[in-house]
Amino acid sequence: MNLSSTVRRDWFSNIRRDTLAGLVVALALIPEAIGFSVIAGVDPKIGLYASVVIACVIAFTGGRPAMISAATAATAVLMTGLVRDHGIQYLFAATILMGVFQILAALLKLGRLMRFVSQSVMTGFVNALAILIFMAQLPELVNVPTATYGLIALGLAIIYLLPRVTRAVPSPLVAIVVVTAVAAVFGIDVRTVADLGELPSALPSFALPDVPFTFETLRILMPVALTLAAVGLLESLLTAQILDDMTDTPSNKNRECAGQGIANMASALFGGMGGCAMIGQSVINVSSGARGRLSTLVAGVFLLVLLVALQDLLAVVPVAALTAVMIMVSINTFSWRSIARLRSNPLPSSVVMLATVGTVVATHDLAKGVLVGVLLSGVFFAGKVARLSRVTSTLSPDGTTRTYRVEGQVFFASAGTLSEAFDLQEELERIVIDVGAAHFWDISAISALDRVVLKARARGRIVEVVGLNAASATMVERFGEHDKDGTAPASTH
Known part of the structure; x- marks a missing residue:
């Protein structure tokens, strides 16, 4: 126009x-x-x-x-x-x-x-x-x-x-x-x-x-x-x-x-x-x-x-x-x-709406109400996305290698799930971490991957990370520690 x-x-x-x-x-x-x-x-x-x-x-x-x-x-x-x-x-x-x-x-x-x-x-x-x-x-x-x-x-x-x-x-x-x-x-x-x-x-x-x-x-x-x-x-x-x-x-x-x-x-x-x-x-x-x-x-x-x-x-x-x-x-x-719609809407949405109203009416400050609502929306969204990530594993026929498959979005809210999903006490020679169906968003996610890899190596396991997409690989190169500890780096292919 x-x-x-x-x-x-x-x-x-x-x-x-x-x-x-x-x-x-x-x-x-x-x-x-x-x-x-x-x-x-x-x-x-x-x-x-x-x-x-x-x-x-x-x-x-x-x-x-x-x-x-x-x-x-x-x-x-x-x-x-x-x-x-x-x-x-x-x-x-x-x-x-x-x-x-x-x-x-x-x-x-x-x-x-x-x-x-x-x-x-x-x-x-x-x-x-x-x-x-x-x-x-x-x-x-x-x-x-x-x-x-x-x-x-x-x-x-x-x-x-x-x-x-x-x-x-x-x-x-x-x-x-x-x-x-x-x-x-x-x-x-x-x-x-x-x-x-x-x-x-x-x-x-x-x-x-x-x-x-x-x-x-x-x-x-x-x-x-x-x-x-x-x-x-x-x-x-x-x-x-x-x-x-x-x-x-x-x-x-x-x-x-x-x-x-x-x-x-x-x-x-x-x-x-x-x-x-x-x-x-x-x-x-x-x-x-x-x-x-x-x-x-x-x-x-x-x-x-x-x-x-x-x-x-x-x-x-x-x-x-x-x-x-x-x-x-x-x-x-x-x-x-x-x-x-309070009863038909998802509970988090209703909570966000009511919290925004309650804060504004209590403080007579629209900015505070919106801030509370935005923060709650972020928390609920992070929790929802975190639940979409999962880790599954399979053991090789000879019992020497376990392959962990990571799927979904890995970030600060789901990084804990990643760390807890690995059994590092299991007697293995080799661990493969397949992240081809996952995306690493922040340094919390990279830190969680570091902890798993470094702890496994400390127990004498050979660790291989495969399937990193380009963006996640860049994050690992910039912020990761597991390929900078003087041992053989985890592969990323």
């Missing part, structure tokens, strides 16, 4: 739906951005400016059309200590360095690491995020005026029933407008956006971070920036994968890494905090019909218009309307089929 076709597809193939979806997302970004600013210990405008700048920039630089990036909880929780100990200027500097690391990740093509995230981890990530989104709405459901529940119910009814009548306009947008109108007409006293925090009244301005350019500053910034970059990329790439599946379209993961870096650097230069992709708002966007980059740009631009030009109108929007939208997101995001 040539450049003009790509531009047409990403920007102009779905103008009406992209625009309307972007309007919905802009409204949904406001309470999140303000809340994440509080988590990070900064003024609400820092999160709002970040959401505007990141959304506008990532629309052009990102690798996943229709994905929404802004200030997020995953990055906000990592900023608290830096802001508390060193101030907001150090946060801006760390965010710029965060962007540099993300661009380096793109140059190193680290986006391909997503292939190591199993479907069970992805499902656990999605389910945990749905639970966290719902939990974030609980303060708006506890100790609030009774009318709040009525407005939330009205909003949910519109969101789920309107699509049965028409899909011309995204139902979440209609729900926000109708709930706001009902609250205003009937004078219902409920929390509004104005109660969430002070909204900015001016455009963000360009400025470099006011920090000393010293090695001490770099020492302070480096750990925070690295962590921010890693967590931001992890959440962004996972969200991109989820949208790939939802829309049945591909994304460029390495471009997304670079795009996140550029967007975060721009955010810091215009007085914003660092951020990454937001699965909740991205799901709202796609569920509202968005498919192109235009939706992300509209979300950022309209959010800025709301903050600066339509602040008085924005201030009267009931939080209940936005809560209804976020409850819808949590319900739609959760993979309900995964519950029914």
